[in-house]
Amino acid sequence: MKTTPTTSSAAALAAALLLSAPAFATEGGGGIYPNGAENFLAGAMPPPGWYTLAYGTHYRATELRDKNGKDIAAALGGFRAEVDAIVPRLIWVTPHQVLGGQLAFHAIVPLVEADVRIGPVRQRERGIGDLNLAVALGYHASPSFHHVFALEVNAPTGSYDSKRIANLGRNYWNIEPVMALTYTQPAGINADLKLMLDYNFRNRDTGYRSGRELHADYALGWAFGKGWVAGVGGYFYRQVTDDRVAGATLAGNKGQAYNIGPSIKYQSKDGWFLTAKLERQYSVRNRPDGSAFWVKTVLPF
Template sequence: MNTCNNLKLTKLAASILLVTLGSAAQATEGGGGVYPNGNENYMAGALPPPGTYYLTYASHYQASTLRDNSGNRIPLDFDVQADALALRVVHVTEQKIFGGQLLFHAVAPLVNLKVRVGGSNDSSSGLADMVFGTGLGYHASDKLHYVWAVDVTAPTGSYDSNKMANLSRNYWNIEPVFALTYVQPSGFNADVKVMYDFNGINRATNYRSGQELHADYSAGWALGNGWTVGVGGFVYRQITDDQQNGATVANNKGRAYAIGPSIKYDSGKGWFLTAKFEKESGVVNRAEGSTFRIKALLPF
């Protein structure tokens, strides 16, 4: 492998964890994306009553395999690890618009990223790209709930096009969201959060990452004692080609799936905790790894 290709793959390996919570990355610029695929779990579409709520998302991601356009392993010795803690505040108002409860939220992700490629090492720690959003929450019944929302990701993290490890994508992103939850204290429970990403231009590289369609999901069985056990993961597909300097970047669209065990504990007193482990498969044009995640909600 020549020096130029090795440097390119090194930067790809390093950048797969630029995203807000250290999730696996897409085959956009450097293989990264703004949303941490698989981040959501049970209760993704169930809006709580009016008030202010604090959520925390903790994750550990690790990858040591890169896949090419045919899904074959790229022969590169590397390891990427990211430990992340995202603090999210959700404010549900009394105001209703089109029959839905108006909400606002913001996410501040803190990431510790470590990269090793051959004999090279790099690391970064600190604030990554922040997310701001608004939406409308609906309660179709006591079991069925859903949310329509729009999130905006701002390039607030540190970025240097010459570094292997960055905490920012260095572009703005707009992401329409639809989340649906079916929940009951005993029996079948299910959630899905569907997102579509419109990516801005990275002015430092004149690169625009392609549009992305992805969804987090969970399905489980509530045992009637606060516990729900099941599976969760995500599906991801890049829809449009990347562009650099106005020209199409061919054979670069990403694809991936993930699944693993998922659990939830609901206290019945206004707070709950979820946890899951997910492993990726069917990977094309991106890194392949696994993630352990914990999500907790506490009312103020």
């Protein structure tokens, strides 16, 4: 870890600002799910077998928006957050069916580097983030329309210290029901929607319980043939219940953000595909405001 300045008192002060600043809905202004991670083919479960996916992202924010959308970074002495991650995802689509859907499981272990500066304090952390496990059922209504229902559990495995401003984990458990829809065809409209609701448990180190979060990743594009699709992608995010600390409600600090940017996909005849997109946040409230670049690829075993 790199910390500037090196005094623990300065870092503790910055951490206190991070947790108490009105521009941070949910604890520290973030969430367990990396909004915008999904792209085309989010709801299309492949045939039975083992699959490896890999996500890569770079996120940068230099603004903090309060409940009115005003940037308050200058009032804190400046702000910058940069997050780089490589996120391997292992999927097992079983040969079994449950309730008419194909049964599948996945595990995600993110590798994260976070670099955060608030005022004079800068911290950088690198390591494993929070573990994600899921059980899912996949359906194929037609050759073009597919959908998935899943239940994901996020475990607090990432490095965390309440006195740090840069943490790799959230330090609380999370349950996230998911519904993902995909409409895909070799030529014409392609569309995807992944809808999620986060139920967050209490951070035992701080007594903080982040509110429930409703969010959706989306992609909309046009297939030109030969495996190519181009369009737009992003996410919608809205916090739907208030945060609580030691049983007391923190009213008026719910977060929101919308995100959009260009997106592209290439799918080969051999079954692998690659997506990439650049996203910019808009209408941000009570959260950091920035932009992200995402890539995703899948390779069958």
